[in-house]
Each structure stands twice: as structure tokens, then as C-alpha cells.
Amino acid sequence: MMKMICKNKSSLLFLMLVTSLSLFLYWFSLLYLANKHVNYAKLAHKDDPMKRGSDFDEKLVVIYNRIPKTGSTSFINLAYDLCKKNKFHVLHINVTANMHVLSLQNQIDFVRNITHWNEMKPALYHGHMAYLDFSKFSMPFKPIYVNLIRKPLDRLVSYYYFLRYGDNFRPNLVRKKAGDKMTFDECVEKKQPDCDPKNMWLQIPFFCGHAAECWIPGNEWALNQAKQNLVNNYFLVGVTEQMEDFINLLELSLPRMFNGTLDHYLNSSKSHLRQTASKIQPTGKTISDITKSPIWKMENDLYEFALQQFHFLYKLRSNIRLQGKNFSQKYFYEKIRPK
Numbered sequence: 001m002m003k004m005i006c007k008n009k010s011s012l013l014f015l016m017l018v019t020s021l022s023l024f025l026y027w028f029s030l031l032y033l034a035n036k037h038v039n040y041a042k043l044a045h046k047d048d049p050m051k052r053g054s055d056f057d058e059k060l061v062v063i064y065n066r067i068p069k070t071g072s073t074s075f076i077n078l079a080y081d082l083c084k085k086n087k088f089h090v091l092h093i094n095v096t097a098n099m100h101v102l103s104l105q106n107q108i109d110f111v112r113n114i115t116h117w118n119e120m121k122p123a124l125y126h127g128h129m130a131y132l133d134f135s136k137f138s139m140p141f142k143p144i145y146v147n148l149i150r151k152p153l154d155r156l157v158s159y160y161y162f163l164r165y166g167d168n169f170r171p172n173l174v175r176k177k178a179g180d181k182m183t184f185d186e187c188v189e190k191k192q193p194d195c196d197p198k199n200m201w202l203q204i205p206f207f208c209g210h211a212a213e214c215w216i217p218g219n220e221w222a223l224n225q226a227k228q229n230l231v232n233n234y235f236l237v238g239v240t241e242q243m244e245d246f247i248n249l250l251e252l253s254l255p256r257m258f259n260g261t262l263d264h265y266l267n268s269s270k271s272h273l274r275q276t277a278s279k280i281q282p283t284g285k286t287i288s289d290i291t292k293s294p295i296w297k298m299e300n301d302l303y304e305f306a307l308q309q310f311h312f313l314y315k316l317r318s319n320i321r322l323q324g325k326n327f328s329q330k331y332f333y334e335k336i337r338p339k
């Protein structure tokens with residue numbers, strides 16, 4: 001080898017030239033890359049407001065696992081209206097055949113995808129999906145869960161007529177039971193399956209989650225689990241009957257995403273109200289029949305529980321009255337030691 005290189009002077013000279021040239025190129029490309037890197041960082045901060053700052057708000061992921069017929073469309077449309085202005089993403093989770101639980105493969109895929117999909121952050125994901133606990137997938141990240149809950153009989157009646165008559169949101173879509181003229185009262189009297197109290201078993205499983213017991217109508221463990229999740233794993237749960245207050249509190253506590261939502265809701269509430277067509281209020285007899293069922297009692301238990309939590313938080317949002325004066329709650333740190 002040595003011999004070959006040293007055979008003549010010109011080949012040695014050539015080798016030196018190539019070596020120095022490649023060293024120079026290497027040094028130059030390093031410099032260039034470093035420069036490029038800095039430029040990327042600058043770009044991310046200056047030109048892309050989605051990437052501005054690296055605080056919690058910019059990484060915010062909110063999951064709204066909306067329950068059918070609880071006013072969820074009205075709410076999510078506000079987010080769609082404001083996402084451009086407030087600079088966050090809204091994504092619908094579309095599951096095959098509208099299934100409410102994910103397979104194990106899809107659970108881990110979904111959790112990993114949401115966790116790592118940084119280009120979408122901050123993001124609001126929504127879909128008719130039961131609560132999914134992120135902590136069991138060995139993830140360092142947990143999204144913020146929010147939801148709305150509605151009086152169970154109202155929800156069932158709304159769903160019953162929705163299947164028959166649709167709503168003003170997509171008036172031309174032919175619904176599953178279109179053409180069926182039976183009222184909810186007649187249905188209850190004839191004990192038809194569509195108004196069976198078992199159909200009310202939906203809000204409990206949505207809060208309960210992906211365990212088998214969650215989906216067994218009347219299961220006590222499911223009700224308790226739903227309450228546990230509601231308190232421990234949901235950031236905020238509002239009630240359909242007080243949508244305005246829910247939006248108010250959401251905006252106050254997560255302004256990065258929901259700034260201006262209440263104003264927008266009040267200003268445009270008419271255009272956003274999704275109303276089931278031809279809904280007939282059930283008679284007193286129907287109401288007393290339904291409310292005798294154990295399923296209604298349990299679903300209503302969860303509703304009342306959620307309502308109590310919501311009122312508790314809503315009262316604290318502002319204007320605490322102390323000695324006849326209004327105060328807005330503040331907190332600060334003091335007695336910081338060692339100095």
C-alpha cells in the first residue's frame with residue numbers, strides 16, 4: 001500500500017489535495033447545517049404561531065369524547081368556527097361503524113399517535129368514543145378530557161325522534177327509522193325495543209370506559225367507575241342544560257383554545273342550535289314509567305353527580321363573596337425559604 005502511494009510524487013500530491021478538499025467540505029457542511037438548524041428554530045418561532053413558545057398550552061391536547069344527543073354538535077361547531085383564529089386543530093375520530101370502543105391494537109395505536117403528533121398540537125379531538133385511560137400505555141403524556149352530560153330521559157327521547165325525523169343540521173339525510181310515525185309515548189306503552197330503558201345506558205359507559213362491565217346495563221361497578229373517572233380523569237364535565245356556563249368555565253380555564261367561545265356562542269347560538277325535528281314531550285305517565293326503571297335511576301344518579309361537581313366548580317369561577325364584597329380568587333407564593 002505504502003509502496004504504491006509513494007511510487008511517485010504526483011500521486012502523493014493528489015492525495016493531499018483530495019484530503020484537504022474533503023476536510024474543507026466537511027467543515028463547510030457542518031457550518032451550513034448548524035446555520036440551517038438555527039434558521040429552522042427561528043422560523044418555528046417567528047412564522048409559525050402554532051410553535052410559538054414551548055409551554056404547556058402549545059402542547060395541549062383536549063379529548064372531547066362526545067355522547068350522542070347531548071348538544072355535542074352545537075359545541076363542536078364553535079370549536080370549528082374558532083380554530084383558525086385561535087390557532088389550534090380540531091380532529092374528528094371516525095371509528096368503523098361508529099363503534100364506541102376501540103380494539104386493543106387501535107387503543108395503543110391511537111394513544112401513541114396522539115402523543116407524538118406534535119404538528120397537530122394544540123389539538124381538540126372529538127368522537128363518539130368511550131373514555132380511554134392513557135396511563136396504562138406507558139406514556140409520559142395524558143390528554144385533558146372534557147365532556148357534556150344530559151338528563152337521561154331527555155337524551156333518549158331526543159335520540160328516539162332523531163332516528164325518525166333527523167334534525168335541522170342535516171335535514172336531507174334519511175335516518176335509520178325514517179317513516180316510522182310511532183310517538184315515544186306509544187312506544188313505551190307497547191314496550192317496543194327502541195324506548196326500552198336499556199337504551200339509556202350510554203352516558204355511564206362513555207364515562208366508565210373500555211372495561212367489559214361498563215357495557216352491561218345496570219352494572220353497579222360501571223356506575224362507580226364512571227363517577228371515579230368523572231372526578232379524577234376529566235378536567236371538566238358540563239351539562240347540556242347549562243351549555244353557556246360550561247363554555248364560560250372552559251374559556252376561563254383553557255383560554256389558549258377557547259378564548260372568545262362564549263361570545264361566539266351567544267352571538268350565533270341560533271345558527272348553531274341543532275334541534276331534533278318533530279320532538280314531542282312525553283306524557284306524565286310515560287315519564288313515571290321510565291323513571292321507575294333501575295337503568296334510569298342509575299343514569300340519573302350519574303347525571304346528578306356530574307351536576308353537583310359542575311355547580312361546585314362553576315361557583316368558584318369568579319366573584320367570591322366575603323363580608324359583603326366580591327372577590328376574584330387569586331393565589332401566590334410566599335414565605336419562600338431559604339432566602
Ligand SMILES: *[C@@H]1O[C@H](CO)[C@@H](O)[C@H](O)[C@H]1NC(C)=O
Nearest residue numbers: 092093094095096097098128
Ligand atoms: C366516517 O367515515 C365513513 C367512511 O368514510 C363515512 O361514511 C362516515 O360518514 C364518517 N362518519 C362521520 C360521523 O362523519
Ligand SMILES: *[C@@H]1O[C@H](CO)[C@@H](O)[C@H](O)[C@H]1NC(C)=O
Nearest residue numbers: 112113114115116117118119
Ligand atoms: C398519526 O396518524 C395520522 C393518520 O394516520 C398520520 O398521518 C400521522 O403521521 C400520525 N402521526 C404520528 C406522529 O404518528
Ligand SMILES: *[C@@H]1O[C@H](CO)[C@@H](O)[C@H](O)[C@H]1NC(C)=O
Nearest residue numbers: 085254255256257258259260
Ligand atoms: C382573547 O382574545 C382577545 C381578543 O380577541 C384578546 O384581547 C385577549 O388577549 C385574548 N386572551 C387570551 C387569554 O388569549
Ligand SMILES: *[C@@H]1O[C@H](CO)[C@@H](O)[C@H](O)[C@H]1NC(C)=O
Nearest residue numbers: 260262263264265266267268
Ligand atoms: C356578533 O355578530 C355580529 C353580526 O353578526 C358581528 O358583527 C360581531 O362581530 C359578532 N361579535 C362577536 C363577538 O362574535
Ligand SMILES: *[C@@H]1O[C@H](CO)[C@@H](O)[C@H](O)[C@H]1NC(C)=O
Nearest residue numbers: 318319320321324325326327
Ligand atoms: C357580586 O357577586 C354576585 C353573585 O356572586 C353578583 O350577583 C353581583 O352582581 C356581584 N357584584 C359585583 C359588583 O360584581
